[in-house]
Amino acid sequence: MRRPHATLLLTLIVAAGCTQASAPGAPPPAPATSAAVPADPLPSWNDGATRQAIIAFVERVSKEGGADFVPVAERIAVFDNDGTLWSEQPIYFQLQFALDRVKAMAADHPEWKAKQPFKAVLEGDMKGVMASGEPGIFAMVTATHTGMTVDEFGDVVRAWADTARHPKTQRRYTEMVFQPMLEVLAYLRANGFKTYIVSGGGVEFMRPWAEKVYGIPPEQVVGSRGKLKYEVRDGKGVLLKLPDIDLVDDKAGKPVGISQVIGRRPIAAFGNSDGDFEMLEYVTTGPGPRFGLIVHHTDAEREWAYDRESHIGRLVRGLDEAATRKWVLADMKQDWKAIYPPAP
């Protein structure tokens, strides 16, 4: 792994241990009463400026013959994942996955009992994990995310997503997706949009469950990625995950990932932190109608409240410039009737 790239990725992951966000105090929220208003495309959004802005944009670009009509082929919307489509507290869920994997793999690695940061992970000592610094976190990510094929890793992720539960909510992580955002995804798709994830998280960590959870197929997931090596094993072509970073899909890396994979400028972007700033800027400085939205985490009771001072999902520049850039700020506490989908 090359150090300059590694630093960026590790910032993404390490910061998770230092969050100052308030913990959620409330039990899982009540289900959104989506059956009450069948014609409402956004039933979990309170009526107000935010909801109206979303609907007004979609109607503008999809009105045939209108001045701001955008052909279906160009209706591309991009969504950050952590903090925008699902929660990201108290640590990025992908970091929790890495910690869980260390525990699950420990039986095959007796040497970890005496080796940091694995020792600290196995002893539940998060301070010790973080004290191992970048080299430690790098060793942990390498041990849990590389050295297997993409397909094998996908099976591991799926098994984890099916069983692991968040320590505070006791929900599966994939049940901590935001119901109002699921409705935005569905509403956009119903109006001809192609919806993409563009996340700092690992692309191979998201693809195994994104289709089931978000309705977003693997080919519409852009994320950070490691290098891959093609090999033939038992006569079958496979892709081996290597411990070298290929793209850090965060900050200025997001427009790069978009250009590489999508190949044209989306017309709508949804984020929640300054890691999404360049993506929002790239999308909303193109010609024609544009839409940018920031999910502002303001609800300490039902989710978490954090922005300027947080080490995870830090939002400073986005708050300062949203108004002048005409980006919509979605206030979680005010705008959302429900946070998560109904308990399963």
Place this chain on the structure above:
Amino acid sequence: MRRPHATLLLTLIVAAGCTQASAPGAPPPAPATSAAVPADPLPSWNDGATRQAIIAFVERVSKEGGADFVPVAERIAVFDNDGTLWSEQPIYFQLQFALDRVKAMAADHPEWKAKQPFKAVLEGDMKGVMASGEPGIFAMVTATHTGMTVDEFGDVVRAWADTARHPKTQRRYTEMVFQPMLEVLAYLRANGFKTYIVSGGGVEFMRPWAEKVYGIPPEQVVGSRGKLKYEVRDGKGVLLKLPDIDLVDDKAGKPVGISQVIGRRPIAAFGNSDGDFEMLEYVTTGPGPRFGLIVHHTDAEREWAYDRESHIGRLVRGLDEAATRKWVLADMKQDWKAIYPPAP
């Protein structure tokens, strides 16, 4: 540009100057009589084993309730571009573009009159161009393909594609696409397939015209690519093309490009050279129904004839192993009623 990667890409481009293929002797072919049999999805294919194999595969995977039924979401087909969807003789069309660009840009570069390989290009001395070797070709590709934004480059490519004409056929390069393959693309899409280009050529060279010519949108074009840098110019986010290679999407790089961008194993692959071998292998060694096809250039009269001995589009291992791997060999001379679309 890192040398190990550069070498691979340059092999792709330089080889073009050394082709041993026979030149086309015939005028542009007569249009396919596509109106004769309206119900025929492949009117430019002669009836025979190749045509039947294509249709049998598509019917197998799309027959609901059938043993080999494949859900629409998984019906992904990948196509090489050079030599598979359009011609590639006597030099890769992208190399011709680079040569044309050197000529077009020469007025702004008076120093090129005395600097190889630019001097040789301007004097029409192809031997001199090739004699400049990898460093020379690298300088030419860098000068013509980088240092501008992705959008600016797209405009340049579009202008070239609209005007430049092939020296032998006098057709526009985008009119030297293979009519039978256009029919395969349309037939697959009509049966729920998502069609992708996966080419050793530059992704930003293909995207500007692939939608118009092949019906393949930018987000379904995978290719070799340089590194990009996000910048803000006059308040607008842009992506600058850098002179460093990010992916050589050829040979073992093709499954890598597929995994990065598509994120799942396609079920059908179409190629023409050993540069497509690993892609065909990766696609056809997955579980369930699989289809691999190699376009064999056998028609010296209507197109070009080349395989084992050619320095461009060399096909050795593909010919040797097609039968055991159950890949279909499409014999251009025998299987295709027409090569190119009707003259416009």
